[in-house]
Amino acid sequence: MTQRVLIIGAGFAGLWSALAAVRRLKLENVAAGDIEVALVAPEAVLTMRPRLYEPAPAGMVAPLQQLFDDTGVRFIAGKVEAIRSTSDEVDIVAADGSRSTLAYDRLVLAAGSSLFRPEIPGLQEFAFSADQRDDAVALDAHLHGLAARPASAARNTVIVAGGGFTGIELAAELPARLRAILGQDADVKVIIVERAPDIGPDLGPGPRPVIEQALAELGVECRLGSAVAAIDADGLTTADGERIEAATVVWTAGVRASALTAQIPGDKDAAGRLRVANDLRVPGAGKVFATGDAAVAATDDEGNHTLMSCQHAMFLGRSSGDNAVADLLGLATRPYRQPYYVTCLDLGAWGAVVTRGWERKVWMTGSEGKAMKVAINGRVIYPPADSAAALAAADPALELSLQSRLAAANVE
Secondary structure, eight states: OEEEEEOOSSSSSHHHHHHHHHHHHHHHHHTTTTTEOOOOOOOOEOOOGGGTSHHHHOOOEOOOOHHHHHHHHHHEEEEEEEEEEEEEEEEEETTTTTTTEOSSEEEEEEOOOEEEEOTTTTTTHHOOOOOSHHHHHHHHHHHHHHHSSOOOTTTTEEEEEEEHHHHHHHHHHHHHHHHHHHHHHHHOOOEEEEHHHHHHHHTOSSSSHHHHHHHHTTTEEEESOOOEEEEEEEEEETTTTTTTOOOOEEOOOOEEHHHGGGGSSSOTTOOEEOOOTTTSSSSSTEEEEOOGGGEEOOOOOSBBBOOOOOHHHHHHHHHHHHHHHHTTTTTTOOEEEOOOOOOEOGGGGEEEEEEETTTEEEEEEHHHHHHHHHHHHIISSSOSHHHHHHHHHHTTTSSOOOOHHHHHHOOO
16 A cells, blocks of 8 residues: 655745655665655745745746656645644645545645734735735735826835845835836835834844945835834824825735644744754654744754744755655654854845854855845755756755855856
């Protein structure tokens, strides 16, 4: 009887889990048909979520069906509605509404994360986002639609609610995007509203002077220590009563793990991520591994833990897929470790800032940093189209440094 490793999600962690699982089966000379690697997701594409702040987000995808076919991954189109870890089954809803139940022998939860939208009046109705591809496409269409409106200060103003990583990248990109739409002479205004007293509160003090310089030179205003109280069709009101008129408000403040994590027993962090063992197994849910944004794992022995980022998801995926197969075969699993950490923050037309280490010491800035960011966004995060290269790249023991990843992607 065929056994099954089932992966939920086709994001970075899900894709690399599937490829790592297939690779391990081949290494162990498991006969075709003995163990199936199946992946369930709404569509067989990898959304380049780290790039959704850029113009033309509709094209920020990498098709996966051919790669799945070439590597022997069974793709199942649908959305997992329920996980029953006590009976090793999931319920799947297809696009046409039909339902099915699928059993698994090992499960890899790689369902990702989504933007956190608190109960702020008007946020659901009036705020845009760049969280998922559809969200970013809707924002892009709205921005282009501004050109048909009468010129006004409100039309030319975009408020970015949230001054974290995503908010900074989007705000830094917006002046050029708006002028490309409204005209180079348009008096555009981009305002970041951040409740913390500092910009990029989670990025720490290392890159902050560079960020502040870049935003100032781009003309991006920062309203710090200011929480959002309400959003409406004409702008935003802060908790201290300030009114900012704007035709566009974009919410970027915070993410939460997929709601599917709540269906798995086990401890979770404040973002809903499952706390996993060093091999990414979920304690107390023996046949379940969690990965990517659905998991919080130790990256090293120094007390650092994974962030919700593409950088960690790709390598978490390699480890979870490999370990799920190893565990199913009765082999020893290997601990996930990712000691190399780099932050690469796009700062629009100004350039970028690249830092190394968890203390985020500045490494590159300006045009040099921008070249690195373009290389990462344009090459490094895309999977190889060739099946042999993709499986080779799914080795969890590969060198993890940024330099090695750039070299593997043939980036100078």
